[in-house]
Amino acid sequence: MKKIKIIANKNQKEIRIDKFLKKNIQNISRNQIQKLTSLGKVTVNQNDVKKNYKIKPLDFVEIEVSNIPILDYLEYRNIIAEKINLDIVYEDQDIIVVNKPAGMVVHPGYGNEKGTLIHGIKYHFQNSNLNNFDLYRSGLIHRLDKDTSGLLVLAKNEYSKKYLFQQFYSRTIQREYRALIWGNLLEEKGIITGFIGRDPKNRKRMAIFRKNEPYKGKYSVTHYKVLERFKHLTYISCNIKTGKTHQIRAHFKYLGHPLFHDSIYGGNRIFMKKKCSNQSIEFLKTCLKILPRQALHAISLSFMHPKNEKCYFYCPIPEDFKIVLQKCRKIFL
Known part of the structure; x- marks a missing residue:
């Protein structure tokens, strides 16, 4: 989990929360902030707020980005690709579906600086025919706990990432x-x-x-x-x-x-x-x-493919x- 905490100063002018967070956090868009707010990932003074909330002096703001890969660009750029045997269930030019084994951490973090799924994905993409690959603008849509096995879908481009994330946001993706x-x-x-x-x-x-x-x-x-x-x-x-x-x-x-x-x-x-x-x-x-x-x-995992086709995967x-x-x-x- 990654939680960013910000306290508005005592002279803070009243502005919308998305503008405030965009100003205080690098590499995050207002659209991403609004989606996180709708998902309940943004609180002010430990209370849920709406997208049109206006920040006031000394407000205590917390934004949780654990389940959505809104991380600093340098974090992604500095990930070292590792050759890891991945169980790839399906792959095309837009998405990749992986069967993650138990014991594998999805994303690097404290105590898990290497050997994660993302390290293996970076190596896989760098050694494929994927042109102009950018892990920051593609990649994770959702996660599984370290000791939970099973299906994960990752995006291979920015459009696919947004398309799939919208389905998670609207709860139309089916996961068994x-x-x-x-x-x-x-x-x-x-x-x-x-x-x-x-x-x-x-x-x-x-x-x-x-x-x-x-x-x-x-x-x-x-x-x-x-x-x-x-x-x-x-x-x-x-x-x-x-x-x-x-x-x-x-x-x-x-x-x-x-x-x-x-x-x-x-x-x-x-x-x-x-x-x-x-x-x-x-x-x-x-x-x-x-x-x-x-x-x-x-x-199993079922969703609409970025090409607007219904997909179903099972392992x-x-x-x-x-x-x-x-x-x-x-x-x-």
Whole structure:
């Protein structure tokens, strides 16, 4: 996450927030600022504001650019291309769809200065026939957590980037995830909603808040349905209507069903251990060793191609996740 914080001086004239931020942040357009404001990524004095808000003296402004690659041009220029084996699902002159493995960080940052997806993408593009490639004006549209596997789409030119981003902004891109969660969900399908934001007790994780709570976050929506039940675990499909940080992971923790082996949200411990037989405990310990990260995979992606054609992409769940499911079917079905 990258959050820029600015305090207006005591003599600040009242001007629209987009003009104020454009003046104070390099390499960002007013259009990008307006979109971020609409997405709830801009707050003043810790409150959401509209695009026409006028800055006042001593206003405390925060703009979050974690999910949208509005980063300094020099950051992109200084990324060193690395030869990394990428699982490219599809590529044409406008877009590239990649199946990201678990364990790979998407974008370089503190503690992850090399070996990221973006390092590999830069090498791939530099060694292809792509002319006039500019990573700053193309590239990331969305992200996945380090230990979440699955599909990501990247733009190969500025037009495609804007075209795809608009679909994320209007929530017309369809993203399906598969997850294995602890416990037995009561309903066959449902919708989880809530205001998601940083947990004030642990900044590494997110939490769900009620609307009137002081740490109110951003509104989030997850649709889910049960695919299979395994006595101590449930295999589910999720479609997210909003793309907040850790959304699926935080939503199911909120329901009391953390993702299997999600260490940040308590899923790396056996759920309701006292109700498990010794045989089940040993079996679940084995599964935790086989799948040493959260059981979450972005399995499909559907959107309008920049050439105005409907696209659908699918990639099967990775082998470690698949093995655990197969073992659960043998033991619990």
